[in-house]
Amino acid sequence: MAEVHIVGEISHAKEFPKQELFCRWKLHCGNNWKVISGKQEGQTQVISSEFDDKCWPKIYVQVYHLDWLNRSHLYGYGFVCIPTSPGSHVLNCYTWRPLGSIRERFIQYFLGGGPQLKYPDLILSSNDRYKLNTEAMGVVSFEVNIVLRNFNKFGVEYE
Numbered sequence: 001m002a003e004v005h006i007v008g009e010i011s012h013a014k015e016f017p018k019q020e021l022f023c024r025w026k027l028h029c030g031n032n033w034k035v036i037s038g039k040q041e042g043q044t045q046v047i048s049s050e051f052d053d054k055c056w057p058k059i060y061v062q063v064y065h066l067d068w069l070n071r072s073h074l075y076g077y078g079f080v081c082i083p084t085s086p087g088s089h090v091l092n093c094y095t096w097r098p099l100g101s102i103r104e105r106f107i108q109y110f111l112g113g114g115p116q117l118k119y120p121d122l123i124l125s126s127n128d129r130y131k132l133n134t135e136a137m138g139v140v141s142f143e144v145n146i147v148l149r150n151f152n153k154f155g156v157e158y159e
Helices: 102-111 120-124
Strands: 003-014 021-028 041-043 058-066 072-081 087-098 134-149
Touching: 003 021, 021 072, 058 087, 058 120, 058 134, 072 120, 072 134
Parallel strands: none
Antiparallel strands: 003 134, 021 041, 021 058, 058 072, 072 087, 087 134
């Protein structure tokens, strides 16, 4: 079996307008890959700071922030494709969130919360993503090491 080993970490987040952030992540493998060991999803600790349809694994993230009442609110969605070449890589995941109507933004300003996607996995499909009205948020950076094993044995070439 051809294998891809991914070893890495979320190194930092930047350019988000609020503090008290945490991130939920999930590895999306598609139909032609399966996770044989390790975690497929997780969540980071809360940190205070100022700051297409390819058949290849992707890392999907949701960034949240805590308001002054310690309620968590979605702050951004994003995903990044795993590099197709072995070695060390720094991946920048640019995040965004749905931009609601004027009324929804007014409510969000005073009460918190905000619009969220009913089916968040749709962001992995470029066919549905273009229909969304969004605003850019911040960047989540990953430092990953990719090890490819047995690819040549099965006639799989990589870039």
